[in-house]
Amino acid sequence: MRALIDLQKKLVPDLLQVMQKRYAILHSVKNLQPIGRRGLAENTKLTERFVRGEIDFLNEQGLIDITTKGMLITNEGILILEQLTQFMNEIMGLNVLEKQLRETLQIKDVIVVPGNSDEHDWVKQELGKACVAYLKRVVTDDSSIAVTGGTTMAAVASVMTPLERAANYLFVPARGGIGEKVENQANTIAAEMARKSNGEYRLLYVPDPISETSYQSIINEPSINEVLQLIKGASVVLHGIGDALTMASRRKTPESILTDLQKKKAVSEAFGYYFDQDGTVVHKVRTVGIQLEDLETIEYVITVAGGKSKGQAIASYFKQGKSDLLITDEAAAMEILRDYSL
Amino acid sequence: MRALIDLQKKLVPDLLQVMQKRYAILHSVKNLQPIGRRGLAENTKLTERFVRGEIDFLNEQGLIDITTKGMLITNEGILILEQLTQFMNEIMGLNVLEKQLRETLQIKDVIVVPGNSDEHDWVKQELGKACVAYLKRVVTDDSSIAVTGGTTMAAVASVMTPLERAANYLFVPARGGIGEKVENQANTIAAEMARKSNGEYRLLYVPDPISETSYQSIINEPSINEVLQLIKGASVVLHGIGDALTMASRRKTPESILTDLQKKKAVSEAFGYYFDQDGTVVHKVRTVGIQLEDLETIEYVITVAGGKSKGQAIASYFKQGKSDLLITDEAAAMEILRDYSL
DNA sequence: CCATGCGGGACTTTATTTGACCCATATGAA
DNA sequence: TTCATATGGGTCAAATAAAGTCCCGCATGG
Numbered sequence: 001m002r003a004l005i006d007l008q009k010k011l012v013p014d015l016l017q018v019m020q021k022r023y024a025i026l027h028s029v030k031n032l033q034p035i036g037r038r039g040l041a042e043n044t045k046l047t048e049r050f051v052r053g054e055i056d057f058l059n060e061q062g063l064i065d066i067t068t069k070g071m072l073i074t075n076e077g078i079l080i081l082e083q084l085t086q087f088m089n090e091i092m093g094l095n096v097l098e099k100q101l102r103e104t105l106q107i108k109d110v111i112v113v114p115g116n117s118d119e120h121d122w123v124k125q126e127l128g129k130a131c132v133a134y135l136k137r138v139v140t141d142d143s144s145i146a147v148t149g150g151t152t153m154a155a156v157a158s159v160m161t162p163l164e165r166a167a168n169y170l171f172v173p174a175r176g177g178i179g180e181k182v183e184n185q186a187n188t189i190a191a192e193m194a195r196k197s198n199g200e201y202r203l204l205y206v207p208d209p210i211s212e213t214s215y216q217s218i219i220n221e222p223s224i225n226e227v228l229q230l231i232k233g234a235s236v237v238l239h240g241i242g243d244a245l246t247m248a249s250r251r252k253t254p255e256s257i258l259t260d261l262q263k264k265k266a267v268s269e270a271f272g273y274y275f276d277q278d279g280t281v282v283h284k285v286r287t288v289g290i291q292l293e294d295l296e297t298i299e300y301v302i303t304v305a306g307g308k309s310k311g312q313a314i315a316s317y318f319k320q321g322k323s324d325l326l327i328t329d330e331a332a333a334m335e336i337l338r339d340y341s342l
Numbered sequence: 343m344r345a346l347i348d349l350q351k352k353l354v355p356d357l358l359q360v361m362q363k364r365y366a367i368l369h370s371v372k373n374l375q376p377i378g379r380r381g382l383a384e385n386t387k388l389t390e391r392f393v394r395g396e397i398d399f400l401n402e403q404g405l406i407d408i409t410t411k412g413m414l415i416t417n418e419g420i421l422i423l424e425q426l427t428q429f430m431n432e433i434m435g436l437n438v439l440e441k442q443l444r445e446t447l448q449i450k451d452v453i454v455v456p457g458n459s460d461e462h463d464w465v466k467q468e469l470g471k472a473c474v475a476y477l478k479r480v481v482t483d484d485s486s487i488a489v490t491g492g493t494t495m496a497a498v499a500s501v502m503t504p505l506e507r508a509a510n511y512l513f514v515p516a517r518g519g520i521g522e523k524v525e526n527q528a529n530t531i532a533a534e535m536a537r538k539s540n541g542e543y544r545l546l547y548v549p550d551p552i553s554e555t556s557y558q559s560i561i562n563e564p565s566i567n568e569v570l571q572l573i574k575g576a577s578v579v580l581h582g583i584g585d586a587l588t589m590a591s592r593r594k595t596p597e598s599i600l601t602d603l604q605k606k607k608a609v610s611e612a613f614g615y616y617f618d619q620d621g622t623v624v625h626k627v628r629t630v631g632i633q634l635e636d637l638e639t640i641e642y643v644i645t646v647a648g649g650k651s652k653g654q655a656i657a658s659y660f661k662q663g664k665s666d667l668l669i670t671d672e673a674a675a676m677e678i679l680r681d682y683s684l
Numbered sequence: 685c686c687a688t689g690c691g692g693g694a695c696t697t698t699a700t701t702t703g704a705c706c707c708a709t710a711t712g713a714a
Numbered sequence: 715t716t717c718a719t720a721t722g723g724g725t726c727a728a729a730t731a732a733a734g735t736c737c738c739g740c741a742t743g744g
Binding site: 007012013014015018061078079082083084125137159164 | 343345346347349350352353354355357360361364365403405420421422424425426429462463464467468475478479500507
């Protein structure tokens with residue numbers, strides 16, 4: 001729906017304005033009914049002639065009845081008005097949220113989709129769709145796209161379609177894998193995205209996390225080094241944000257470190273870095289793949305995360321992390337703004 | 343999105359035509375590029391002056407480039423065109439499917455939502471939304487709405503909102519309950535729908551299926567009889583369609599009957615009736631609630647079912663069953679049409 | 685009965701659209 | 715290189731639509 005609105009803004013810029021105008025008139029008729037044309041004109045500060053044109057139209061469409069008593073809204077008019085109210089609230093409200101988040105987080109762009117990923121799976125799908133639409137805009141020939149794992153990234157993969165304006169693009173995982181939930185692994189997700197979008201992919205067969213000793217030896221492996229160069233040279237990085245403790249236990253973090261994360265009040269995790277509420281890195285695991293400092297040289301860093309329960313994790317990441325675009329949902333957006341106002 | 347387009351059709355029909363016109367021009371430029379204004383005018387059967395106004399607009403919007411060689415579409419123009427093509431195909435394609443289904447199934451109305459419920463949860467949510475929108479149109483004061491169980495009905499309940507144009511409406515379960523998956527039970531769903539829509543509800547505490555002996559005694563219970571009258575007197579019946587064998591095992595059907603259903607090639611189940619591929623009832627269990635013959639006197643029978651895997655079950659039901667409206671998804675629609683062409 | 689509000693009719697002025705053609709420049713083929 | 719043709723920008727007059735305002739018969743309510 002957001003995509004359709006943006007499309008219409010390009011193609012028929014005044015469409016939304018006309019729609020809003022007719023909504024306002026319909027709304028006034030409902031509130032003031034029965035009301036005559038002149039009363040309505042005076043009330044809405046519009047000219048009589050203009051109001052007349054609009055009410056003639058609305059009458060033809062069956063949304064109002066014109067009587068000698070004055071104009072009345074029809075049942076269908078009420079229904080349309082309700083739907084329109086919902087829709088207007090949605091668009092307007094989301095635009096306000098986006099603006100607030102852009103300013104609060106100091107990032108270039110924010111896309112907010114309606115709903116709460118914690119409650120409805122379709123919201124995650126909408127996050128995914130918004131992300132795919134953005135990729136279609138920024139991915140060019142020979143681009144590399146590094147993607148992390150996670151359920152939100154899996155949702156992006158599930159709605160992926162061909163990026164028609166680019167050729168020869170390549171998906172790579174942003175980090176290695178662990179032994180759990182193969183469908184949420186960066187490797188699996190990269191492969192799925194590539195398959196669905198008719199792109200190429202390379203995989204990274206490295207355990208994550210990895211010990212310092214193994215790290216030093218494994219990054220010298222030619223096959224690993226080759227993929228790693230592609231990963232570090234990606235023009236687009238697509239990542240989610242996890243809840244710190246959830247991610248830590250998912251990644252089989254030792255008990256002592258789990259306790260440490262709790263003590264240090266770790267809130268979020270991304271790329272193997274754990275952030276507290278103020279965005280301070282309180283722990284880092286050794287990973288093969290994208291490091292936090294690599295993001296500075298990435299052309300487009302896209303963060304996709306939603307759900308009310310993720311709000312604070314997202315807020316904590318953004319106090320430190322680099323991102324060009326946040327794609328989130330309404331519930332998380334509210335929570336982020338709440339966090340920043342504390 | 344369907345809702346938004348329908349809304350716009352009512353409110354700004356003229357501007358939707360402008361949109362389609364600009365789409366057509368953009369499409370022609372892409373196909374014929376590089377093309378001059380006069381060539382385009384001739385090709386589209388529009389006047390030069392008109393084409394000029396439109397191309398000036400499209401140029402200002404950055405969707406085409408105007409060169410001495412002729413006009414070319416920009417990258418952004420291609421993107422907009424693709425997205426718009428997708429939307430147009432979706433809307434147009436769905437309209438075609440709906441028409442085909444209306445004619446094939448011989449029913450008054452069909453609503454097809456995009457996607458496949460088997461693959462994406464959001465498609466079920468869209469089925470639910472379409473259903474709620476329809477209820478808002480047909481439910482009047484003091485209506486009774488009888489609802490069956492099932493995951494699709496649960497999805498309807500999950501997106502239910504107040505039916506603002508009606509007052510004092512009542513949700514009732516169309517049949518009793520079994521001991522499994524409380525959230526998919528007709529009773530639970532009726533209660534949830536009532537809660538979310540600020541309506542009333544009555545529950546039916548009767549096992550389903552029920553033996554003939556118990557049936558005869560239980561329908562004489564005043565409290566049961568009272569609810570049963572409400573159920574049979576409902577003006578709206580909302581029901582799903584199940585896969586026969588899945589439903590039978592879910593309802594703890596004895597092994598001998600399961601074998602019988604398999605032998606008789608039962609395909610679908612609704613209201614305790616099992617239908618084979620030709621729509622013949624091959625088995626019936628005793629239920630307290632709506633019977634198949636009761637549907638003849640119900641004002642609005644709404645069938646909600648989707649998913650490719652359900653296509654044949656839906657097709658089988660419609661060879662016999664009564665329905666005023668089918669709300670389904672694209673994947674099921676194709677499968678139904680396929681079934682009917684065999 | 686009378687005052688007031690209603691919607692439909694209508695008029696004049698202003699703005700925009702519309703269709704067609706002109707002209708300088710660019711392009712492509714011979 | 716030349717020439718024919720197509721290009722886009724400019725322009726004009728006529729047609730149409732928009733815009734604002736007021737008139738008038740009828741309906742409504744006090």
